[in-house]
Amino acid sequence: MNELTALELDALAEIFNISVGRSASALSELTQEPVAMSVPVVHVMPIQRVIEILSPSIGSERLTCVSQLFSGSFSGEAMLMFPENSSLEIVRLMLGSQVPIEQISEIEQDALSEIGNIILNACFSTIADMLEDTFSCDLPKLNVAPISEILEKPEGESVLFIQIQLALESRSLEGYLAFIMGSESEANLQQALRSFLTGVQS
Amino acid sequence: MQLFEQALGVLQSGVMILDGNYRIHFINQWLNKAFDSTPDLQGEQLFNSYPELEGKRIHQAIEQAIKVGLPSLLSPGLNRSPLPLYRGEGANRERFPQSIRVQPMQVDSQRFCVVEVQDVSSMIRREALLNQQAEKLNQMALTDELTGINNRRHFNMLLEKELRRSNLQGTPLSLVLFDIDFFKQYNDHFGHPAGDKCLIAIADYLKHQLSSYGYQVARYGGEEFCIILPEQDVEVARHLAERCREEVEQLQIQHPSSQVAQVVTASFGIASKSGKQSETQTSLILRADNALYRAKLAGRNRVIASERLDEA
Amino acid sequence: MNKTVLVVDDSRVSRMMLSKVIASIDASWKVIEAEDGQQAVDKALAETPDLIVMDINMPVMDGFQAIEILRPKLPNTTMILLSANIQSSSQARAEELSVHFIAKPVTPAVAVKALSLWSQENE
Structure with missing residues (x-):
């Protein structure tokens, strides 16, 4: 694939800004509390590079990952990841539960899957709206594991990688969105961005 | 085909299929019985029968499945009881906590949506009990x-x-x-x-x-x-x-x-x-x-x- | 009569989309653009636009802060905020400032709605 142009990256950034905006309003409706989310930067990079960049800040902590397989004009696996402790804090803030972190249960796990599902679906529906594309995808799966295990994918896959900031009750937590795609899908995404931009520019 | 419908009829969890206009194309016995008041929901438009669901998360999830083709999970932690479903009789009748999955289904060119409902009362009770015990243990340790x-x-x-x-x-x-x-x-x-x-x-x-x-x-x-x-x-x-x-x-x-x-x-x-x-x-x-x-x-x-x- | 619309968004793509669609609906609109709230305040005070369409989430100064400054100074301007995240707290704030809300993403329909809100206020 060719490098994305500045304008193409700008379009992607706008897609994800809108996605997290929609997610924040959905999560706020669920919890009846203000929820703020923002997207500082969008990157496209090889999967190995993502591991290199995240490893120092994650250290030996495990990642909580909610993933959904998707297929459409571009296909792959979409993931929402938080360092384990942050994910537990999110779910505790959202459920208002007092349970200690070690005792997280089925209910909290399901709630985490749902939070991931809401955020990932917001991304898919925004992409569908803006790029006039359709997707089908699987129900979310929850996985807690070291980063190397979560991002263990075939060589050559690249990642649309987005750092997100989630603010809940004066706590600000950092998480990551990753869309892992094969090279063909990546080219298709670029193609979709281009035709979207042609419509905008002309 | 009849065999499948019979099987769905004896299922101890809820299944319903909605068409693109949110009309209930199929609902199994378990789920129909759990819905309050209406005798037979088959053929009804879900949000006409239950207008209070309009704009709620369950509505958005169904809409997302039908319009965009995306599946949703409604967990009991974040949505205790999204649908007006009841269990028990008389004075013991109570709205029960649910876990719901909403999935799109494409048949030819028509989009449907499958809603799968589980009664998670026992899971919630078990959790509450575990929480109580954990609290007691924490107290005891100190x-x-x-x-x-x-x-x-x-x-x-x-x-x-x-x-x-x-x-x-x-x-x-x-x-x-x-x-x-x-x-x-x-x-x-x-x-x-x-x-x-x-x-x-x-x-x-x-x-x-x-x-x-x-x-x-x-x-x-x-x-x-x-x-x-x-x-x-x-x-x-x-x-x-x-x-x-x-x-x-x-x-x-x-x-x-x-x-x-x-x-x-x-x-x-x-x-x-x-x-x-x-x-x-x-x-x-x-x-x-x-x-x-x-x-x-x-x-x-x-x-x-x-x-x-x-x-x- | 020439009318002026100020389009404010940190996303270049959104600005381009809005400008293009507004111009194609009604060529008599003169479109000016700004990238953040501060720029929007400067340009709005210099040009007194008839309509302002502004994103909320922006660096330097967000849409709400800019509208708070501009609302008392430009009482005749129709002001519209754009956001994908419309929570009840921000809705209340928008009502207080008498600005309209339109949900993102920016599509041709957003531009149509913005112009029709302007004509409603100026009938």
């Missing part, structure tokens, strides 16, 4: 089983916290350690159950008198107790220990085998640190223990304070 006041482990945690605060903020901190005089003889004379009662009586007294001041009381060992006085210097600690000594005596618990009095008495050791110096936990406890030892040597039923570290 309190002394016999007297119900803080145990040694909790005392160590509390003292560590207060010491850190004292060292950081430069406030004084005092520790009072005391021991019931001739307790072994008391036990030998009256037996262990009576000994336990004596400990409980003293712990109860301490709990009622001291907690309102923000002082923490703990059972340190067999007949040994301690009191943490945050932000208090040795004079306040001495005054308090002296009062405790008098009150223990005035509980008038008969103790014929005591060599110092007719009733149960106690000996007190105090260690205080000023805000200026910092001190470790071990050092503070050792000084209090040493003062207590000297109070016993000096004849028991008295209060002795350790010399201040900077004067020693």
Whole structure:
């Protein structure tokens, strides 16, 4: 694939800004509390590079990952990841539960899957709206594991990688969105961005 | 085809299929029965029958499945009971907690949506029970089983916290350690159950008198107790220990085998640190223990304070 | 009569999309653009636009802060905020400032709605 142009990256950034905006309003409706989310930067990079960049800040902590397989004009696996402790804090803030972190249960796990599902679906529906594309995808799966295990994918896959900031009750937590795609899908995404931009520019 | 419908009919969870206009194309018996009031929902438009669902998360999830083709999960933690579904009869009839999956289904060019509902009452009950037990265990790990006041482990945690605060903020901190005089003889004379009662009586007294001041009381060992006085210097600690000594005596618990009095008495050791110096936990406890030892040597039923570290 | 619309968004793509669609609906609109709230305030005070369409989430100064400054100074301007995240707290704030809300993403329909809100206010 060719490098994305500045304008193409700008379009992607706008897609994800809108996605997290929609997610924040959905999560706020669920919890009846203000929820703020923002997207500082969008990157496209090889999967190995993502591991290199995240490893120092994650250290030996495990990642909580909610993933959904998707297929459409571009296909792959979409993931929402938080360092384990942050994910537990999110779910505790959202459920208002007092349970200690070690005792997280089925209910909290399901709630985490749902939070991931809401955020990932917001991304898919925004992409569908803006790029006039359709997707089908699987129900979310929850996985807690070291980063190397979560991002263990075939060589050559690249990642649309987005750092997100989630603010809940004066706590600000950092998480990551990753869309892992094969090279063909990546080219298709670029193609979709281009035709979207042609419509905008002309 | 009939076989599948029969199978869905005996299922102990809910399944319904909605078409692109949110009309209920199929609903299994379990789910239809759980919905309140309406006899047969098949063919009805879901949001006409239940307008209160409009705009809710379940509505958005169904809409997303039909319009965009995305699946959703509604977890009982975040949405306790999205659909008006009930179980039980008469007075026991109650709306039950649910776990719901909403999935799009494409048949030829038509988009449908499959809604799958589970009753998670037992999971919620089990969770509540587990939470209660966990809370009880946490409490148990920190309190002394016999007297119900803080145990040694909790005392160590509390003292560590207060010491850190004292060292950081430069406030004084005092520790009072005391021991019931001739307790072994008391036990030998009256037996262990009576000994336990004596400990409980003293712990109860301490709990009622001291907690309102923000002082923490703990059972340190067999007949040994301690009191943490945050932000208090040795004079306040001495005054308090002296009062405790008098009150223990005035509980008038008969103790014929005591060599110092007719009733149960106690000996007190105090260690205080000023805000200026910092001190470790071990050092503070050792000084209090040493003062207590000297109070016993000096004849028991008295209060002795350790010399201040900077004067020693 | 020439009318002026100020389009404010930190996303270049959104600005381009809005400008293009507004111009194609009604060529008599003169479109000016700004990238953040501060720029928007400067340009709005210099040009007194008839209509302002502004994103909320922007660096330097967000849409709400900019509208708070501009609302008392430009009482005759129709003001519209764009956001994908419309929570009840922000809705209340928008009502107080008498600005309209349109949900993102920016599509041709957003531009149509913005212009029709302007004509409603100026009938």
